[in-house]
Amino acid sequence: VLPAADSDALHARVRAFIRASDAPHRTAPEPFDALALDIARFQAAHVPAFARLVRARGVDLLAARSAAAIPAVPADVFRLTRLAAHSPEADVALFRTSGTTQGARGEHPLRTTKTYALGALSWGARLLWPDGPQLGAIVLTPTRAAQPDSSLGFMLDHFARTLDGPSAFHVHLDATDATREAHLDLDGIAHATARARESARPAIVLATSFALVHLLEQRGARDLRLPPGSRVMQTGGFKGRSREVAPDELRGLLVDAFAVPPAHVVGEYGMTELGSQLYEGTLAAALAGRPAPPHGVYLAPPWLRVSAVDPVSLEPVAPGEVGIARFVDLANVDSVVAVQTADRIRVTPDGVELLGRLPGAPPRGCSIAADEMLGHA
Amino acid sequence: MNDPREARLARVERMVAAGRRAADPGNDFGREVRAALVATSGLSPEGVELALSQHLETDPTPEHLDALLASSGTAPRCHLVLAANVCTAALRALAVATATAPVVFVRPSRRDPALATLLTRALGADPAFASVGGTVTLVDAITAAPGDELHLHGSDATVRELTSASPPGVVVRGHGTGLGVALVGAGDALDDAAMAVARDVIPFDQRGCLSPRAVLTEGDSERALAFARALHGALADLSARVPRGPIDAATAAEIAAYRATVEAVGDLWGGRDHVIGLDPTPRALLVPPAARVVHVVPVASAERAAALLGPLASYLTTVGSSDSGGITRAVRALAPRARHARLGEMQRPPLDGPVDLRLR
Numbered sequence: 007v008l009p010a011a012d013s014d015a016l017h018a019r020v021r022a023f024i025r026a027s028d029a030p031h032r033t034a035p036e037p038f039d040a041l042a043l044d045i046a047r048f049q050a051a052h053v054p055a056f057a058r059l060v061r062a063r064g065v066d067l068l069a070a071r072s073a074a075a076i077p078a079v080p081a082d083v084f085r086l087t088r089l090a091a092h093s094p095e096a097d098v099a100l101f102r103t104s105g106t107t108q109g110a111r112g113e114h115p116l117r118t119t120k121t122y123a124l125g126a127l128s129w130g131a132r133l134l135w136p137d138g139p140q141l142g143a144i145v146l147t148p149t150r151a152a153q154p155d156s157s158l159g160f161m162l163d164h165f166a167r168t169l170d171g172p173s174a175f176h177v178h179l180d181a182t183d184a185t186r187e188a189h190l191d192l193d194g195i196a197h198a199t200a201r202a203r204e205s206a207r208p209a210i211v212l213a214t215s216f217a218l219v220h221l222l223e224q225r226g227a228r229d230l231r232l233p234p235g236s237r238v239m240q241t242g243g244f245k246g247r248s249r250e251v252a253p254d255e256l257r258g259l260l261v262d263a264f265a266v267p268p269a270h271v272v273g274e275y276g277m278t279e280l281g282s283q284l285y286e287g288t289l290a291a292a293l294a295g296r297p298a299p300p301h302g303v304y305l306a307p308p309w310l311r312v313s314a315v316d317p318v319s320l321e322p323v324a325p326g327e328v329g330i331a332r333f334v335d336l337a338n339v340d341s342v343v344a345v346q347t348a349d350r351i352r353v354t355p356d357g358v359e360l361l362g363r364l365p366g367a368p369p370r371g372c373s374i375a376a377d378e379m380l381g382h383a
Numbered sequence: 384m385n386d387p388r389e390a391r392l393a394r395v396e397r398m399v400a401a402g403r404r405a406a407d408p409g410n411d412f413g414r415e416v417r418a419a420l421v422a423t424s425g426l427s428p429e430g431v432e433l434a435l436s437q438h439l440e441t442d443p444t445p446e447h448l449d450a451l452l453a454s455s456g457t458a459p460r461c462h463l464v465l466a467a468n469v470c471t472a473a474l475r476a477l478a479v480a481t482a483t484a485p486v487v488f489v490r491p492s493r494r495d496p497a498l499a500t501l502l503t504r505a506l507g508a509d510p511a512f513a514s515v516g517g518t519v520t521l522v523d524a525i526t527a528a529p530g531d532e533l534h535l536h537g538s539d540a541t542v543r544e545l546t547s548a549s550p551p552g553v554v555v556r557g558h559g560t561g562l563g564v565a566l567v568g569a570g571d572a573l574d575d576a577a578m579a580v581a582r583d584v585i586p587f588d589q590r591g592c593l594s595p596r597a598v599l600t601e602g603d604s605e606r607a608l609a610f611a612r613a614l615h616g617a618l619a620d621l622s623a624r625v626p627r628g629p630i631d632a633a634t635a636a637e638i639a640a641y642r643a644t645v646e647a648v649g650d651l652w653g654g655r656d657h658v659i660g661l662d663p664t665p666r667a668l669l670v671p672p673a674a675r676v677v678h679v680v681p682v683a684s685a686e687r688a689a690a691l692l693g694p695l696a697s698y699l700t701t702v703g704s705s706d707s708g709g710i711t712r713a714v715r716a717l718a719p720r721a722r723h724a725r726l727g728e729m730q731r732p733p734l735d736g737p738v739d740l741r742l743r
Contacts, residue, residue, distance in 0.1 A: 055647040062646035080644045086666055087648045110667035317636035320643065330636075346643060365633060 052091035084112035142171030146213035208235030281337025454736035561592035561700030568706035577613035579727030592700035604663035685713035
């Protein structure tokens, strides 16, 4: 059987799983673990790096019955080797991580974006517009055309095209500038918010944290208030691209600037290496009339399993204990289904608490720490 | 300021004399230094003995001392901020400071203050040092004044922070973070090169910017594989004599992450006290944690070596190689201010000035 046919079949099963998760009764067509293991077996046969990891760990995927048995590939590996079951010629998208001073950017090749898009839209609809897509979109990233290797750009492009209201992207890359410096279109944002106010049509602001900080610092006297029902999705850290602002402080500033309730400011957690995303559940709870869960607790979709593992043994920690995040993401059909990060988390029945990156070993004077070389580009 | 060369040289020589006593296990001072370093350095007792007996710069040649004096500035006072990395680094830093100024203030590392504290005490009790105007004082905080020199050793963040906090007119010499790499040329015998690299990795448990964290082997992946195997054997041999010190939880986590990463991209060899990783087709150079963990990659050409090291060029403090082939020349061109040493000699720089020759 050709890998493409296997891949297509697995994608179809994952999309069925996602669709079933959206259905009223939410009965999965098959167990998560069985599907995850089938994907892992496919990848062990066709993704050399994953196959090496499986061999090195001595894992018998044929005998395994739990997704916990799947060895997780460290996110750094996306930077070091190609993680794909297909050849580069079959790529329909190649998402890249932001740069580091260590050189190559991480790459996540996709031979279809259908599963990614379905999952992103499905979970976005549940957590960002559970009340329906009658929203305008004010997007503070470049367009997908301007930044085709951005997974965030891909997702937000789909969001903007799915939502009913007017949408516009308000970050422009200077094509004449070799550094492709980004410019925030402050007047365009103000115009979009004014239009939303005039039409009384709620809008969603979709943005990175650092773009929001730049907006707040540069807005001057511009009126950014949005009509009732509006909301803000913010994602990502700062990576030296703006002043760092504590989450509570930034949320407060966004509440004031856009005139939205605190629960309507929703954090997103995503990474290039994953096909799925997590969101804070504050907006969905508020719109459903439920008590809003605290900010900082993220909800994973049913097709993404998040567990906390010990940073040394990589074995699961006790429930409620802090560990580093291990993801089993069914949307990663053609790369690696299990991804290991260095992000500290606590998994509770309420969701996933994000606690920041695992601190590196203490700096040893002139000896550079690996951490020090990350995230400066 | 009038600080004659003879006085500067005499102060450095008294500093070296104190270091010589510290290196000698046969006297009380040497024994006291050993006990203190075992308690604070994080090295095993054997590691401390290796550091003091083999890697303390106690026999400089006149030419090296000339170079040290020539590379040092002159100031009425020199303030020295030390880091905890290489437990013997205080000797060189103090030698440069005493060459710079008769009056030296030292803020030792809070984590590993041992050698700086003991050398300062030894100099304070040395009438010959005092007779050439030398004083060295331990301080908790730096209060540099215009005209003074401030020598900073530590992470880039520490250097930046203290530099920005120093008043105008203070000459700051910052020695921030860096790393070493070793190059194995096409003509090098692999077993010899592996043993030499192991001798560069073992001291100070690979801490410090003189230690090679990565090895670039000229040739194909099979040659890199053979080198990695030889290095595994060499490190196992040397580690049996000089065990690694205990590692903290954060370092253990970094090693676990490195292991998992290399298991996916290549081959891994783990000993009780070391890890070797091989990436046979490197797209980027992975920098492993500094705990006797060595990353080996093949490079087919000088251009490939430069491409891999390019993103790290500003961090390269030391380059080890035993030939002058194309790869060595390319890396020297990439990092012209890095120290260059023969394999096996990376941890033995002459006492000719600061270890870190990069300008900050």
